[in-house]
Amino acid sequence: MSFLDISNLSQTYGDKEVLKNVNLGISKGEFIALVGMSGGGKSTLLRLIAGLEKPTGGSITFNGQQLSGLNQQARVMFQDDRLLPWKTVLGNLLLTTDDLDKAKRLLARVGLEDYADAYPATLSGGQRQRAALARALISSPKLLLLDEPLGALDALTRSKMQELILQVCKEEGITTVLVTHDVREATIMANKIWVIKNHGIAAEMVNDFRDQYDDQAQLAKDKIVHDTLEIILGEDDAAA
Numbered sequence: 001m002s003f004l005d006i007s008n009l010s011q012t013y014g015d016k017e018v019l020k021n022v023n024l025g026i027s028k029g030e031f032i033a034l035v036g037m038s039g040g041g042k043s044t045l046l047r048l049i050a051g052l053e054k055p056t057g058g059s060i061t062f063n064g065q066q067l068s069g070l071n072q073q074a075r076v077m078f079q080d081d082r083l084l085p086w087k088t089v090l091g092n093l094l095l096t097t098d099d100l101d102k103a104k105r106l107l108a109r110v111g112l113e114d115y116a117d118a119y120p121a122t123l124s125g126g127q128r129q130r131a132a133l134a135r136a137l138i139s140s141p142k143l144l145l146l147d148e149p150l151g152a153l154d155a156l157t158r159s160k161m162q163e164l165i166l167q168v169c170k171e172e173g174i175t176t177v178l179v180t181h182d183v184r185e186a187t188i189m190a191n192k193i194w195v196i197k198n199h200g201i202a203a204e205m206v207n208d209f210r211d212q213y214d215d216q217a218q219l220a221k222d223k224i225v226h227d228t229l230e231i232i233l234g235e236d237d238a239a240a
C-alpha cells in the first residue's frame with residue numbers, strides 16, 4: 001500500500017461527472033504535479049485528498065487510514081494566500097499553535113523574519129505567499145497540497161518560490177501534490193507529472209531529471225514538456 005492510495009475515486013456534481021474511477025498511489029516524499037485543461041478536475045482531486053469534500057465513489061487511504069472528513073495531516077495552499085487581514089504575519093502563523101519559537105523559525109526560513117508584525121495588506125504578493133507557506137508548514141503537515149499557489153506571481157518571484165517550496169519539502173520530507181497550469185514548472189518541481197483528462201489520469205510522466213541541470217537533463221525535461229502538452233491538447237472525449 002502506498003502512503004496515499006486513491007482507489008476507484010469518483011466525483012459527480014448533479015449529473016456532471018468530473019472524476020471517474022481514479023486509481024493512484026503516492027509514495028512518501030514524492031512531489032507530484034497535476035496538470036490538465038481548465039475544468040478537468042485538478043482542484044476537485046486536491047479537495048478530495050484534503051478531505052474538504054466527500055467523494056461520490058471510491059476511497060482515499062492516507063498513512064494507512066481511510067479518510068473520512070478533513071485530512072488532519074494535510075495542509076492546502078491556494079492561489080490567493082487566504083491570510084487573515086486583521087492579523088499580523090506572526091498572528092496568522094499562531095492561529096493553530098502557540099509555539100512562538102517555531103513560528104519565528106519558519107518566518108526566518110521563508111525570509112520574513114523582519115515582517116512578523118506586518119499586516120498582510122502591507123506585503124507584496126510574493127511575501128504574502130511566503131507567509132502562507134510558513135502558515136501551512138507550522139503544523140508540520142505530512143502532505144502539502146498546492147493549488148496553483150504561484151499563479152499570480154511575476155516570473156522571478158515565482159522561480160524563487162519554486163526553489164523555496166522544493167527545498168522545504170525535501171528538508172522536511174513532506175509529500176506534495178502541486179496543481180499547475182505551467183508544465184515547465186511541473187518539470188522543475190515534480191518527480192512525477194499526472195495529466196488529468198477525460199475524468200481521470202490520462203498519463204503519468206516520470207521526471208528523473210528534476211534535480212539535474214546539465215544540457216542533457218534540460219533536453220529530457222523539454223521532451224517531457226512537449227509530450228505532456230501533446231497529451232493535454234490532444235483529442236478530448238470530455239469536450240465532445
Ligand SMILES: Nc1ncnc2c1ncn2[C@@H]1O[C@H](COP(=O)(O)OP(=O)(O)OP(=O)(O)O)[C@@H](O)[C@H]1O
Pocket residue numbers: 013016018036037038039040041042043044045
Ligand atoms: N462544487 C461544485 N459544484 C458543481 N460543479 C463543480 C463544483 N466544483 C467543481 N465543479 C465542476 O467540476 C469541474 C472541474 O472543476 P475543477 O475546479 O476541479 O477544475 P480544474 O481542473 O481545477 O480547473 P482550473 O484549471 O480552471 O482551476 C468543472 O466543470 C467545475 O465546474
Ligand SMILES: [Mg+2]
Pocket residue numbers: 042043044147179
Ligand atoms: Mg483548479
